[in-house]
Amino acid sequence: MKLSVLLFGIARDIVGDRQISVELPDNENVAGLLNYLKKEYPSFNNLRSLLVAVNDAYAKSEDVLQEDDEIALIPPVSGG
Amino acid sequence: MADYQEIHITENQLEVEKVYAQAQAENTGAVNIFVGTVRNKTKARNVVNLEYEAYEEMAIKEMRKVAEKAASKWPVEKIIIHHRVGNLNVGEAAVVIAVSTPHRHDSFEACRYIIDTLKKSVPIWKKEIFEDGEEWVSAHP
Numbered sequence: 001m002k003l004s005v006l007l008f009g010i011a012r013d014i015v016g017d018r019q020i021s022v023e024l025p026d027n028e029n030v031a032g033l034l035n036y037l038k039k040e041y042p043s044f045n046n047l048r049s050l051l052v053a054v055n056d057a058y059a060k061s062e063d064v065l066q067e068d069d070e071i072a073l074i075p076p077v078s079g080g
Numbered sequence: 081m082a083d084y085q086e087i088h089i090t091e092n093q094l095e096v097e098k099v100y101a102q103a104q105a106e107n108t109g110a111v112n113i114f115v116g117t118v119r120n121k122t123k124a125r126n127v128v129n130l131e132y133e134a135y136e137e138m139a140i141k142e143m144r145k146v147a148e149k150a151a152s153k154w155p156v157e158k159i160i161i162h163h164r165v166g167n168l169n170v171g172e173a174a175v176v177i178a179v180s181t182p183h184r185h186d187s188f189e190a191c192r193y194i195i196d197t198l199k200k201s202v203p204i205w206k207k208e209i210f211e212d213g214e215e216w217v218s219a220h221p
Contacts, residue, residue: 010219053138074203077200
């Protein structure tokens with residue numbers, strides 16, 4: 001399946017784009033996506049944390065992803 | 081959406097008076113206002129300005145959740161959160177939070193809870209632009 005991933009903050013700087021397309025096996029979960037991205041972009045391993053949001057809410061490692069999900073990488077937040 | 085809360089993200093300058101006015105309610109005995117502003121130094125490096133970026137739809141939802149949680153813990157009348165994004169200069173307000181309650185103790189506690197939780201969970205990022213470089217805040221251990 002083909003997933004589209006939104007990028008913000010330092011994650012956008014690391015990848016060099018606001019959005020990337022990722023090809024993964026069907027029924028892959030959040031942990032699988034993170035493993036793939038950390039191999040593809042090793043700088044992600046240096047971050048304090050890296051979370052995934054699915055459809056505007058924080059997702060758990062075991063949550064399964066679908067092609068029509070809105071997926072975003074959430075590097076350490078620093079609002080306020 | 082519950083009408084006791086008003087959550088807003090904007091590129092425009094924040095107006096404390098406006099937030100204060102929105103926090104007024106019939107049974108209010110205290111309005112606690114927190115203003116987060118841009119500091120001029122981080123670890124002795126001079127900050128030139130700050131860039132704030134939000135994953136806006138999710139940031140609004142997460143701020144609503146924080147407000148809901150605060151409303152479940154304290155007897156709040158109103159919770160108003162205005163967060164700014166874009167380019168900010170030193171001294172400008174990045175966030176204004178107002179909490180109104182019947183009695184003052186609850187307003188202090190609820191307001192503190194909201195800013196502390198917002199900083200941990202809401203998908204907003206800031207980059208400090210120094211005289212000699214730039215850095216996403218808290219990105220690295």
